[in-house]
Amino acid sequence: MTADVLPNVRVRCHELAPRVGDLRSNLAMIDEAIARASAADVDLLVLPELATSGYYLRDAEEVHSVAMTAHDPAFARWSAAAGKMAVVVGFAESDGETIYNSAAVVNGGGVLTVYRKTHLWGVEHESFTPGSAPPPVVDTAFGRLGILICYDMEFPELPRMLALQGADIIAVPTNWPPVPRPNGEHPPEVIQAMASARSSRVAIACCDRSGVERGNDWTRGSTVIGADGWPAGERVSDDCIDAKIAIDRDRRISDYNDALGDRRPQLYRL
């Protein structure tokens, strides 16, 4: 173990099944998930996109009824419960009349950051305003954590950018509707995570949904990809995927090559 290598990080993706539109019930479910993760000595708990609200919200009125700010007492409660653990949770965020599809990073120090999804999927535009700030990288007890939300990750620019900004792990709260795939293949979003992880030597943890919501199923494709690009997670219970991730800030991939250092940005037109 060199000085560049931090100890193994225990990562958990907890596939919650929020009750759509039932904020109180969902906040209690998140309390419970944090308590379980804390008892299991998890370092990074990733929860789904819009875990507080559910995804298939009926109309603007229902969206507003479940929206909250990062000053909501729930976040203070989660901070107290998290301690050293970093918790990434998706929520419908209100800022006056504007609603964002957001994710907060919470630990014992409070709410470290709130990221507002910048690439909206499908009819999300009808309920949410896209964020205007790029995704963040924040320092946590285990290392540097980057945040994306669901469809964001399908833009290879974004995981690359977070790796260039020093992210050790990228957490991705998601709500993946099932899509067809050939037999034996991973869900396509997992393939994108694998490729992004390998090309930048950065770990990626995606937390999908469980349950059925207003008749809509989910891929349940939660995955933790190591910096080598291979899935490292294990389903330890019906709803939890756990992994130990060795953080390695050395991006070298051979005696002669470096995944980030070999870039030639002056040639790229993006």
Next chain:
Amino acid sequence: MTADVLPNVRVRCHELAPRVGDLRSNLAMIDEAIARASAADVDLLVLPELATSGYYLRDAEEVHSVAMTAHDPAFARWSAAAGKMAVVVGFAESDGETIYNSAAVVNGGGVLTVYRKTHLWGVEHESFTPGSAPPPVVDTAFGRLGILICYDMEFPELPRMLALQGADIIAVPTNWPPVPRPNGEHPPEVIQAMASARSSRVAIACCDRSGVERGNDWTRGSTVIGADGWPAGERVSDDCIDAKIAIDRDRRISDYNDALGDRRPQLYRL
């Protein structure tokens, strides 16, 4: 079929086994591959990286002994034989004393472009100078063709850039040394091709090597990925992978989303 959709393109990746350092033999082998592809009505023939020279060249002297320019009579012969077909072939290119790891696109119109690999792998730096120009997109009889060489493709910026420049298919001559992978997984380079294809809705055809060269084996991972991100190739003989690719310039991926149009480049720091 809408006006945006061109007819199916017949793509072939022919995994050659050049004799390292034996230029004359390798040029004849390429003649034969072009003749076979022409007889099979192939529209795009992709041959490996450094097909004219082999990969594990011993020293500078051997590299120089096999280097050639795009004015070599072999290219005129290949042009005459190609007709409407586009042929992508990797070769050691000399420019005075400077040697590049290059790929040419040849059809009946001549040598359409020569691309000099910009991201060199391993000890290639000892024999080759990296190119200073970004990879090109050229018009062919079937559509717009982008070119990358091997390790280039592992930089997600590059297939993205070629898609943004209107590439319908990206051809990637490669020499993939075998690397370990978990059971049931594609070679990691194939996963990167799948992810790049899907995220930009662009087809990608990678042609690997066959044979054993100075004791070194190859992945033989040649693959043709459709714009939907799934492998579309079929091994039709020991050394040829064929696919029919439907070109679709519509990058929409849902009623609300567009793989390229949804980008927010003002947020990207690359």
